[in-house]
Amino acid sequence: MNVVKVNRKEGFESFHSDEAYKTLRTNLEFAGEDNRAIASTSGSPREGKSAVSYNLAVSLAQTGKRVLFVDADMRRSRFLGQVETDVPIKGLSYYLSGQAALSDVLVHTDTPHLYAIFAGPVPPNPAELLGSKHFTKLLEEAKKAYDYVIIDTPPLGSVIDAAIVAQAAGSVAIVVEEGTTSYKFVRVVKDQLEKADCNILGVILNKAEQKKGKYYNSYYGGYYNSYNNDYK
Numbered sequence: 123m124n125v126v127k128v129n130r131k132e133g134f135e136s137f138h139s140d141e142a143y144k145t146l147r148t149n150l151e152f153a154g155e156d157n158r159a160i161a162s163t164s165g166s167p168r169e170g171k172s173a174v175s176y177n178l179a180v181s182l183a184q185t186g187k188r189v190l191f192v193d194a195d196m197r198r199s200r201f202l203g204q205v206e207t208d209v210p211i212k213g214l215s216y217y218l219s220g221q222a223a224l225s226d227v228l229v230h231t232d233t234p235h236l237y238a239i240f241a242g243p244v245p246p247n248p249a250e251l252l253g254s255k256h257f258t259k260l261l262e263e264a265k266k267a268y269d270y271v272i273i274d275t276p277p278l279g280s281v282i283d284a285a286i287v288a289q290a291a292g293s294v295a296i297v298v299e300e301g302t303t304s305y306k307f308v309r310v311v312k313d314q315l316e317k318a319d320c321n322i323l324g325v326i327l328n329k330a331e332q333k334k335g336k337y338y339n340s341y342y343g344g345y346y347n348s349y350n351n352d353y354k
Contacts, residue, residue, distance in 0.1 A: 146181070176272075190237050192239045202241075273291055299328050
C-alpha cells in the first residue's frame, strides 16, 4: 500500500479539539458497532458539513482509533486546495472508475491513525460511480480495516449522491447550520434519506452560538440531537 503524508493548510483544523467534537465523538461511540461507517450530508452548501466531517474524523483518531475519511463529494470537493502532499493525489474518482487501485488513492494524514481518500478529479457521472459495486466493495473492506469510516457527501438538497452513499454506509448524520436552514427543509432532507432506507443517527447543529446556559462552540458547534426526539 502506497501511503503518503498529507499536511492540511493552516486554519482548516483549528477547531477540531473543541469540547463540542468530543461530545459528538462520544455520542457516536455509543451508537453501536453497526454504525461505524457514517455518511455526513446537509441540505444546502456552506453549512460546514465538510469541516464537521473531517474534524470528527480527527477527533476519533485522537483516541487511538483507526479512522478512514472518505471525501465522496466528487462534484465540488471542499478539500481541493486544503491539503498539501509531495505526490499527486489520484483520489476516489480514479478508484471508482477503475483507473487506480485502492492503495494508489489512500493517503496517511498528518493526524496519527487517520487515513483519507480524497475526491480526485471531477468525473462526468458521480452518482453512477458512487452507486457502483466498486464503492460498495470499498466500504466493505474499509469496515474490516478501520474502526470508523467517516464519509463526506454533497448536500442532499442539490443532488442524490448523499442518499446513495448513506445507503451503502448504513448510517448518516445531517449537518444543519443554525439560523439559516429551515425546519421544513430539514424535514425534506430527512424524508429523502428515509425513502432510501437510510439509518439517520441524528442532526449536528453547526455554527451555533452559546444559548440557554449550554455550551456551544462559536464556529463549529457540535450539538448532537437525537433524530427520534427532535425530528419526528
